[in-house]
Amino acid sequence: MALRYAGVQVELREVLLKDKPASMLAASSKGTVPVLIFPDGEVLDESFDVMRWALAQSDTDHWWLKEFEAEINELIQWNDGEFKQHLDHYKYFERYSSGKSPEHSVEFYRAQAEEFLIALEQRLSVERYLLGKDISIADIAIFPFIRQFAFADKNWFDASPYPKLKIWLAGFLESDLFLSVMEKHPVWHDE
């Protein structure tokens, strides 16, 4: 979304995570997506770095709020760290627990993840977006993970006590920008 918003043209190579192309692993051995490869061979393989680089090229609506840098970093670290861990346990509960007795119940992991939702709901009760009245890089970096959380058990999410979060999420899911980048693409094969 950041690349599209910034008007950066990329050659998009859709990969299968269970069958990563050698060219991807040669560029970035850690084997996670996204990987952005520049014509001179430079590589960015952290999505937040890709976003920041894109906004440095063009940021017409001021998604990059320099004065809130510390807060943005804190929120994104919470998202990518603790929240993501609880989200994965919640979302992939069957996979984590299959064949062995799970350490905790699915409700336990959901409740852990909810601590982040509660913090976001508080922010969104004050302003429309996480850092104020306008969209920032934090909203764009975080909403895809709230989307994952919501769709792990949509009925539960729909009935949950996070009205502002639901409106905030729905706004992104309906946006032209999101819909345009969710288009499906054929899988890239090195050969």
Ligand SMILES: N[C@@H](CCC(=O)N[C@@H](CS)C(=O)NCC(=O)O)C(=O)O
């Ligand atoms: N912190 C990294 C996380 C990237 C990440 O874990 N991506 C997942 C997909 S969303 C992945 O590539 N996993 C590797 C795998 O499943 O083999 C980033 O933001 O770029």
